[in-house]
Amino acid sequence: AQKVTQAQTEISVVEKEDVTLDCVYETRDTTYYLFWYKQPPSGELVFLIRRNSFDEQNEISGRYSWNFQKSTSSFNFTITASQVVDSAVYFCALSEGDSGYALNFGKGTSLLVTP
Amino acid sequence: GAVVSQHPSWVICKSGTSVKIECRSLDFQATTMFWYRQFPKQSLMLMATSNEGSKATYEQGVEKDKFLINHASLTLSTLTVTSAHPEDSSFYICIGSSTEAFFGQGTRLTVV
Numbered sequence: 698a699q700k701v702t703q704a705q706t707e708i709s710v711v712e713k714e715d716v717t718l719d720c721v722y723e724t725r726d727t728t729y730y731l732f733w734y735k736q737p738p739s740g741e742l743v744f745l746i747r748r749n750s751f752d753e754q755n756e757i758s759g760r761y762s763w764n765f766q767k768s769t770s771s772f773n774f775t776i777t778a779s780q781v782v783d784s785a786v787y788f789c790a791l792s793e794g795d796s797g798y799a800l801n802f803g804k805g806t807s808l809l810v811t812p
Numbered sequence: 813g814a815v816v817s818q819h820p821s822w823v824i825c826k827s828g829t830s831v832k833i834e835c836r837s838l839d840f841q842a843t844t845m846f847w848y849r850q851f852p853k854q855s856l857m858l859m860a861t862s863n864e865g866s867k868a869t870y871e872q873g874v875e876k877d878k879f880l881i882n883h884a885s886l887t888l889s890t891l892t893v894t895s896a897h898p899e900d901s902s903f904y905i906c907i908g909s910s911t912e913a914f915f916g917q918g919t920r921l922t923v924v
Contacts, residue, residue, distance in 0.1 A: 732913070740903055742856075742915050788855065792913065797869075799846045800913060802856045 700724065701791050703803035710779050710810055717775045718806045720789030724770075726750075729793040731765065731772045732800065737785040745787075748772065779810045815839065816908040818916025825896055825923055833891045833919045835906035841886035842908030847879075850903040850918075862889055896923040 702721045710716045722731065733745040746756060748765055756763045760777045776783055786807045790800040815838045825831050835845060844863050848856040860876075862868035862883035870876045880892040889908075893900055901923045906916040 734915075740920065741917050742905065744915070747912065797844070797861055798909060798913075799858050799861055800848075800856075800907060801858070804855045 700801040701789050701803035703787075703789055703806050705806045706804070707807045707809070710808070712781060712810055712812050713778050714810075715775060715777050716779050716808065716810075717773055718787050718789075718808065720772045720774065720803060722770050722772065722789070722791045724791060724793050726793040729791060730798075732788075732790040732792065733763065733772075733774050734788045734790065735785045736788060736805070742788075745774075776808075779808075781810050781812055784808060784810045816842070816906060816914045816916040818906055818919060820919055821917055822920040823922070825921070827897055827923055828895055830892055830894045831896055831921060833893075833904055833906070833921075835889045835891075835908065835916045837887045837908040837914070840908070840910050840914070842889065842910060842914075843886065844909040845881075845883055845889035846907040846909065846913075847881060847889075847891050848905045848907065850905065856905060859891075893921065896921070898923045 700723050729750045731748045735743040753765050762775045764773045786805045788805045789803045792798045792800050817836045819834050846861055847859045850856045858871050859874045860868045860870045860881050862881045864883050864886050868881035878894055883889040903918050903920050905918045908914045
C-alpha cells in the first residue's frame with residue numbers, strides 16, 4: 698500500500714504565482730516523521746523540512762510554508778511567489794518505526810515555473 | 813555539520829563488471845545506512861537497510877547476491893553492484909541515519 702501519496706504528478710505555474718504541493722500519508726505509528734525534499738535536474742536531493750508527529754505547528758521559511766494536519770493526514774507544502782529556480786521535483790517522505798525509520802517516499806511532484 | 817559523502821558521483825561501466833559505491837558519514841556515526849535507487853522519472857525506492865556490524869536487510873525483489881552491502885564501521889558503508897547489466901542503470905543514494913537522516917549526493921550508474 699502506498700504510504701505517501703502525492704496526487705499531483707506535474708504542476709506548471711507562471712512565475713510569481715503561489716503553488717501548493719499536496720502530500721497525504723498513512724501510518725499506524727504514533728511517532729513518525731515527515732519530510733519534504735527538492736530534487737533539481739542535477740539529481741541531488743535537497744532537504745527542506747523535517748517535522749515530527751507531535752509538532753503540528755505550521756512552519757514558514759521565507760517563501761516556503763508547510764501545513765501539517767494530523768486530522769487529515771496531510772503535510773502540504775506551499776511556495777509563495779514562485780520563481781523559475783523553484784522548478785524541480787519535490788518529494789514528500791514518511792519515516793516511521795514500523796519500517797525502521799527508513800524514508801518512504803511519495804512519487805514526487807514535478808513543478809515547472811515559467812517566466 | 814553532519815554529512816554523508818558518497819562516491820563516485822557518476823560511473824559508466826561495461827556489462828558484466830562490478831561497481832562499488834561508497835558512503836562515508838562525516839562528523840557523525842551512521843548506525844544505520846539505507847540504500848535507495850531511483851529510475852528515471854520515478855521515486856526513490858528502498859533497496860536495503862544495513863546496520864553496522866550486521867547483515868543487510870533487503871527489500872522484496874532486490875537480489876542480495878547482486879547488490880552486496882557492507883557496513884563494517886559506523887562511518888563507512890558500501891554497495892557493490894555485481895555483474896552489472898544495463899537494467900541496473902539508475903541513480904543510487906545512501907541515507908545515513910543516527911537521530912536524523914543525512915543524504916549522500918547520489919551515484920549515477922550507467923551500464924553499457
